[in-house]
Amino acid sequence: MTLAHEAAAGEAGRKLELRRPAEDSLEVVLSGRWCLDGTLPARDAVERELGAGVRRLTFAAGALGEWDSGLLTFLAGVLKACAARGVAVEQGGLPEGVRHLLAMASAVPEQKVPQRDAAAQSLPARVGKATLELVRGAPAMLRFLGEITLSFMRFFSGRAHFRMSDLWLEVEQVGPRALPIVSVISFLVGLILAYLGADQLKLVGAQIFIADLVAIGMVREVGALMTGIIIAGRTGAAFAAQLGTMQVNEEIDAFRTLGISPVDFLVLPRMLALMLMVPLLTLYAGFVGMFAGLVVSVTIFDISLFEYYNETLRALELKHFWVGLSKGTVYGAMVAFAGCLRGMQCGRSAEAVGEAATSAVVTGILLITIAASVMTIVYYQLDI
Numbered sequence: 001m002t003l004a005h006e007a008a009a010g011e012a013g014r015k016l017e018l019r020r021p022a023e024d025s026l027e028v029v030l031s032g033r034w035c036l037d038g039t040l041p042a043r044d045a046v047e048r049e050l051g052a053g054v055r056r057l058t059f060a061a062g063a064l065g066e067w068d069s070g071l072l073t074f075l076a077g078v079l080k081a082c083a084a085r086g087v088a089v090e091q092g093g094l095p096e097g098v099r100h101l102l103a104m105a106s107a108v109p110e111q112k113v114p115q116r117d118a119a120a121q122s123l124p125a126r127v128g129k130a131t132l133e134l135v136r137g138a139p140a141m142l143r144f145l146g147e148i149t150l151s152f153m154r155f156f157s158g159r160a161h162f163r164m165s166d167l168w169l170e171v172e173q174v175g176p177r178a179l180p181i182v183s184v185i186s187f188l189v190g191l192i193l194a195y196l197g198a199d200q201l202k203l204v205g206a207q208i209f210i211a212d213l214v215a216i217g218m219v220r221e222v223g224a225l226m227t228g229i230i231i232a233g234r235t236g237a238a239f240a241a242q243l244g245t246m247q248v249n250e251e252i253d254a255f256r257t258l259g260i261s262p263v264d265f266l267v268l269p270r271m272l273a274l275m276l277m278v279p280l281l282t283l284y285a286g287f288v289g290m291f292a293g294l295v296v297s298v299t300i301f302d303i304s305l306f307e308y309y310n311e312t313l314r315a316l317e318l319k320h321f322w323v324g325l326s327k328g329t330v331y332g333a334m335v336a337f338a339g340c341l342r343g344m345q346c347g348r349s350a351e352a353v354g355e356a357a358t359s360a361v362v363t364g365i366l367l368i369t370i371a372a373s374v375m376t377i378v379y380y381q382l383d384i
């Protein structure tokens with residue numbers, strides 16, 4: 001018995017018929033052309049019949065003409081309605097291509113985006129969560145540090161496998177190409193130090209000691225610290241994004257499959273590049289900062305160029321340069337470690353790459369701050 005017959009307006013030949021061969025079964029008859037370039041029949045009639053005690057649904061598509069995803073959308077909606085009502089579906093009457101595509105569409109379950117908590121977490125809860133994440137991440141950091149140590153041992157024994165061209169490419173990226181931003185930041189920081197020192201030194205008429213403050217501060221502490229932070233934001237995030245993208249594309253897995261150590265081939269050149277170039281950038285930042293102090297002293301505080309030059313030479317000692325260079329080397333290693341660690345820990349999605357880059361910057365700056373504090377205390381106790 002035919003219960004319904006529907007044809008879309010203006011689409012002759014496209015038909016949907018519903019038949020009830022038995023009290024608890026429903027047959028859907030499809031005929032004509034089912035494509036998206038016209039109006040598709042609604043499935044409301046099918047859903048109404050499903051609510052009338054139907055326990056079994058079959059299809060008949062012997063007269064079906066051309067079809068595209070419009071038919072698939074219609075059938076997917078019908079199947080979803082059947083699943084919600086517990087109706088058994090037999091797809092034997094559908095074309096093989098339609099059955100295959102429907103199976104593919106239902107093979108992967110729909111992923112639901114986790115709902116965020118409506119109320120923001122309290123400060124103690126956020127601090128506790130961050131502390132737990134740090135504790136859980138400590139073993140992974142130590143394991144990665146051990147892998148890097150072994151890689152450096154292989155490098156010094158001549159057994160590390162990486163391309164020298166990759167090393168020089170990284171040197172160019174982290175060194176010469178970072179000069180503009182390092183120059184601007186260092187000049188402005190030197191300017192700030194000069195004005196800050198002059199504001200206090202003028203109280204005792206000792207503006208000439210601006211040269212001492214700027215020279216020692218930039219060469220020994222501030223130059224290395226600012227360079228490390230700049231490199232953490234510029235290069236550390238780049239390292240994490242590069243390695244994270246390789247992780248998403250399964251390139252790192254391919255290295256392991258080929259028997260090539262990813263730490264030797266990918267991490268070691270980046271570590272060496274930063275450890276070589278950050279000390280030089282630190283030295284450069286110190287000279288740029290001293291030049292900024294010179295400009296302020298000569299143009300604002302009426303200190304002659306010769307006086308400023310002599311006072312700078314008198315204040316600077318070789319140990320100040322060694323302290324700055326040693327801190328720059330450590331900061332470079334910290335930034336490379338953080339960037340490569342987060343890149344190698346990256347997940348398998350585009351969102352994970354962004355999270356890895358963000359985490360690399362935060363981790364790098366945190367490690368730089370800890371290293372700066374420890375090294376300053378050690379150098380003070382050693383009277384260096």
